[in-house]
Amino acid sequence: MKKLILTSCMLMIGTTALFAQKYMTRTGKVSFDATTKKSPEKIAAINNEVANILDAKSGDIIFQVLIKSFKFESELMQEHFNENYMESDKYPKAEFKGNITNISDLTLSKDGTYNTKVTGKLTIHGVTNDVAVPGTLTVKGNTITVKTKFTVVLKDYKVAIPALVADKVNTDATITLESDLIQK
Numbered sequence: 456m457k458k459l460i461l462t463s464c465m466l467m468i469g470t471t472a473l474f475a476q477k478y479m480t481r482t483g484k485v486s487f488d489a490t491t492k493k494s495p496e497k498i499a500a501i502n503n504e505v506a507n508i509l510d511a512k513s514g515d516i517i518f519q520v521l522i523k524s525f526k527f528e529s530e531l532m533q534e535h536f537n538e539n540y541m542e543s544d545k546y547p548k549a550e551f552k553g554n555i556t557n558i559s560d561l562t563l564s565k566d567g568t569y570n571t572k573v574t575g576k577l578t579i580h581g582v583t584n585d586v587a588v589p590g591t592l593t594v595k596g597n598t599i600t601v602k603t604k605f606t607v608v609l610k611d612y613k614v615a616i617p618a619l620v621a622d623k624v625n626t627d628a629t630i631t632l633e634s635d636l637i638q639k
Contacts, residue, residue, distance in 0.1 A: 476512040478599050483507045483634030485520055489609070494623040500525035500536065507634040509599060514558030516573065516601075518551040518632065540614055541580060549579045551586075561592065568593045573603070579612040597638040604631045 483505030490498045504524040508517045522543035527533040537543040553575015555561070561569045571590045576583050590603035606627050609616065616624045 476510055477639045478509045478636035479639055480634055480636050481506045485632045487628045487630050489625040489628040491623055491625045498624050500527045505634060507636060509636050511563045514555035516553055520549045522547055546581045551575055551577045563594055566594050580614050582612045584611055599636045601634045
């Protein structure tokens, strides 16, 4: 009986140590901007409902974004984005699954800001591509703030820009992501 209790306690301690390496949120923020210089209005949106999980030990990182949660200045622009460009009923989310390749060089148990290299698979509009992006992790107590900014080529994800609006919508979109992850 003592062995069973001792084994159970050791498993709980080990599981707690593993679990303590996980950081997560459901309120991350991602924005994009695909405005051209000739556009009379901003072709940009923001989404404050990004789910993000980071395993601080392995460097595995996942982001999930519901496409319909992007908010535009114009309701009509938002409608066109969801129906015509992103087909959000057919492709309801975008997702990144990857790894911080230099995780062994970082001391995430210590407050500070660390430059990262992240590689993985980005899925948008049902198309998955390999990506490599720089970023930063800022550790403060039990919170890690993840930040990155990169560009995606819309045609690489089969997002078509109609000729009618080609002078207003850029063929590339600048993606900015910021997420405050809490230790779980």
